[in-house]
Structures are given as C-alpha cells and as structure tokens.
Amino acid sequence: MSVIIRPVEAKDKSNWIKLWCDPSESYLKFYKSVDKVTPEITESTWQRFFDEKEPVYCAVAEVDGEVIGFTHYLTHRDTWMIKDTLYLNDLYVSPQNRLSGVGRKLIEYVYNETDKLGAGKCYWCTQFENHRAQLLYTKVGVSMGMLLYCRP
Numbered sequence: 283m284s285v286i287i288r289p290v291e292a293k294d295k296s297n298w299i300k301l302w303c304d305p306s307e308s309y310l311k312f313y314k315s316v317d318k319v320t321p322e323i324t325e326s327t328w329q330r331f332f333d334e335k336e337p338v339y340c341a342v343a344e345v346d347g348e349v350i351g352f353t354h355y356l357t358h359r360d361t362w363m364i365k366d367t368l369y370l371n372d373l374y375v376s377p378q379n380r381l382s383g384v385g386r387k388l389i390e391y392v393y394n395e396t397d398k399l400g401a402g403k404c405y406w407c408t409q410f411e412n413h414r415a416q417l418l419y420t421k422v423g424v425s426m427g428m429l430l431y432c433r434p
C-alpha cells in the first residue's frame with residue numbers, strides 16, 4: 283500500500299469530517315463522543331488548521347487519492363523549556379486500512395513536524411484500555427509513566 287502523508291488541504295473537508303465524526307464509524311465514534319463535539323466545534327477546529335495565527339495543525343494519510351487517516355497536533359508553551367512542546371492530540375486510521383503502517387507513518391510525520399516547528403518535545407496520551415494503539419506507541423515512543431487527570 284502506497285501512502286502519502288501531507289498537510290490537510292481545503293479539498294479534504296468532506297473526507298476529514300467523515301473520518302472525524304461520522305456517527306457510524308469515525309474517530310469521535312471510537313471515543314463515544316459524536317454528540318459531545320458539536321458541528322460548531324468541528325467547524326472551528328477545521329478553520330484553525332488553515333489559520334496562520336493558530337498553532338493547530340492537521341496532516342492526512344492518502345492512499346490512491348483517498349484520505350484514510352489523519353493526525354491533529356498543536357504546540358504550546360512549556361515551563362521546563364524555552365522551546366514549545368508539541369502535543370499530538372488525535373490520531374486515526376480508518377478500520378479497513380489499519381495494520382499497514384499508516385499510523386506509524388503519521389506519527390513519524392509528526393516527529394518531523396516537531397523539529398520543523400522548533401518544538402523541544404513531542405508527547406501524547408491514550409486510554410489504558412486502548413491496547414491496539416499501545417502496540418504501536420511502544421514501538422515509536424516511550425511511556426512517560428504519567429496519569430492524566432482533568433477537572434470533573
């Protein structure tokens with residue numbers, strides 16, 4: 283399978299929306315969050331990818347002209363460094379295209395972007411029960427051994 287990883291383009295919008303929030307199969311469906319992320323949020327996130335003032339980015343995976351996966355990442359300040367840090371927010375490959383190295387390629391692309399954007403670190407998190415993702419993550423990264431909390 284020949285896959286191209288590239289920055290998202292305006293023409294990708296309908297494909298991206300499908301992979302992002304389709305009620306039957308998508309990234310937000312995976313997180314049982316299709317109803318939590320409103321169309322307004324989806325539109326705002328989409329717009330931010332193309333706003334030079336926003337440190338929010340999207341890259342897509344394309345196979346034979348079809349977008350079959352994506353990653354979203356953003357940079358932010360870090361009190362432990364002068365450089366920014368890069369947070370890999372989201373990663374998704376459509377079910378029929380998994381286990382072909384696309385997820386790995388998306389992460390490798392983000393690693394390159396980390397350097398290009400001048401960030402000093404690249405990190406991400408996943409759920410304890412997401413063993414499939416961890417099979418990939420333990421090959422391309424190291425566990426930081428942190429627990430993630432949020433305000434209830």
Ligand code: ACO
Nearest residue numbers: 372373374375380381382383384385386406408415417418
């Ligand atoms: N069984 C065995 N090994 C696996 C599995 C599995 N189910 N999944 C991945 N691996 C291993 C592979 O052996 C492979 O190793 P190799 O590169 O040495 O051959 C490695 O992990 C890389 O796998 P890829 O094929 O690159 O990963 P894939 O394209 O299948 O994408 C992903 C993985 C993104 C986790 C995909 O399964 C997916 O979209 N899942 C649903 C959404 C999700 O969980 N996203 C991540 C949430 S965390 C976050 O967003 C930061």
